[in-house]
Amino acid sequence: MIIHVDMDAFFASVEVLDDPGLSGACVIVGGMSSRGVVSAASYEARQYGVHSAMPMYEARGKCPQGVFLEPRRRRYKELSRAVMLILSRFSPVIEQVSIDEAFVDINGCDRLHGGPEKIGRAIKEAIRRELGLTCSVGITPLKFLSKIASDMDKPDGLTLIPPEAVDDFIGPLPVAKVPGVGRQNRKQLERLGIRTLGDVKKYSTEQLVRRFGKYGQRLAELASGIDPSEVKGVRPVKSLSSEQTLPVDTRDRDRLRRYLLKHAEDVSRQLRRHDLRAKTVTLKVKHADFSQVTRQVGLCRHTRSSETLFKTACGLLDNYRPTRPVRLIGLGASDLSEKEGPVQMSLFGEPDTDALKWEALDHAVDAITERFGREAVRRAELFNDDRRRK
Secondary structure (H helix, E strand, C coil): CEEEEEECCHHHHHHHHHCHHHCCCCEEEECCCCCCEEEEECHHHHCCCCCCCCEHHHHHHHCCCCEEECCCHHHHHHHHHHHHHHHHCCCCCEEEEECCEEEEECCCCHHHHCCHHHHHHHHHHHHHHHHCCCEEEEEECCHHHHHHHHCCCCCCCEEECCHHHHHHHHCCCEHHHCCCCCHHHHHHHHHCCCCEHHHHCCCCHHHHHHHHCHHHHHHHHHHCCCCCCCCCCCCCCCEEEEEEEEEEEECCHHHHHHHHHHHHHHHHHHHHHCCCEEEEEEEEEEECCCCEEEEEEEEEEEECCHHHHHHHHHHHHHHHCCCCCEEEEEEEEEEEECCCCCCCCCCCCHHHHHHHHHHHHHHHHHHHHHHHCHHHCCCHHHHHHHHHHC
16 A cells, blocks of 8 residues: 655645744745746635646735745755655655655555554644644555545545555546646547546557557556556655746846856755765756757766856856847756766866865855855855845
8 A cells, every 4th residue: 555645735834834823814825026926825825716836926816815925945845854754654665756745655564553544644643743734645555546545635634545446436537637647638538538547448558559659558557457656765866956937038148147156056055965966067048938948068077066066057058148038047967976986187286176165165155054044145246136136
C-alpha cells in the first residue's frame, strides 16, 4: 500500500498558523506585481473562486476582502522539512514530489505501526500535534490512485481504497483526474467517447498506442488497475535554478544583469546548502511573445561561487543579445558534483585564486544572513536597484 500525503492549502495555512488573527479570513498568497499569480488560497478564499495559478488581479476582483500576502518561502521550506521528518518515522521509503506533498511506501511497516488506515491517521495526528497543520491522505495499492484519493476528501481527509475495491473505483473515475492527462489529451479522449477510465477499455491497447503513443500504453494499464510506478527514495539533485517574471518587459541590459546577479546569489546559496558544485551554467530568457531561449556553457572547473555564476550568465546574455523585450530571465546550474574533482591550474594562478576568494566571501555572507536575516547584507548594486524601484 502507498500513502500520498498532501498538505492542505499549505502556504495559506502556514500564514494562519503564524498569525492566528487570520483564522477564518480569505488568505491569498502570491506575487504582488501586476503579473503576480496565486501560489495558495485558503479554503475560505476558494469559496469565491480563487485558486492557485490564477492571476493575482483576477483573485482581487473575485475576493476584494481577501488578505493578500507575499510568499515566505524560507518558512514554508522549514515546515516542509519538518513534515518529511515526521513521514520518515513511518517508512524509510519517501518520495517528496513538491514542497507540500509526498508519497510514502508502507509495505512491510505494519508490524511496527499497524495497518494502512492506522498509519495514515497516525501521520495526520503527528502533523497536527507537532506542527499545527492539517493534511489530506490517500491510501491505495497504486501510486497514481493514491494521489487522486488524497484529493477526494479535502481538507483534513483520509481516503482508503483497499485492493479489492480498486476495480470498482477505477471504472467511473474521470480521465480528467488522472495525472498526466492534459487539456489536449482530454479533448482527444472525449472525441473518442472516453470520459472515464472505464471507457478506455472500449479500445485495444494497440489502438490507444497508435493514437497516443506511449501514453496510450499507460492509459490502458491504468484502466486495468496496473501502475508499475514505484515510490522512489531520495533522488539526487540534478540541477538548481532561479528565475523571475519581470514586473515590466524590458530590453535594458543593465537591469537584466541585476536580475542575473540576484539569481546567481540564489543558485550559489542552493549549491552550498546541498554541498554541491556545478560545472554547467544555463541562461533562460522568455520574451514578451512567450517564445523561450536557453543558452548554456561548461566551466573549466566545478564551482559554487556566485561571482563565477554571475559572470558566466552575463557572458551568455552578451552573446545572445536579445532584441525583443524580455518577460522572464533565469539562471540554472547543472552537471553537479559533491567533489571538486581534478582542476586544471591557471598558468598565472589568478582566476583560481579569485574563485576561491569569492566562495569564501559567499560563506561569510551565509554566516551573517543566518544570524541576522537575508536583508542584513546585500551587494551595493542590488541595494541601489531596490531604492530605484521604490
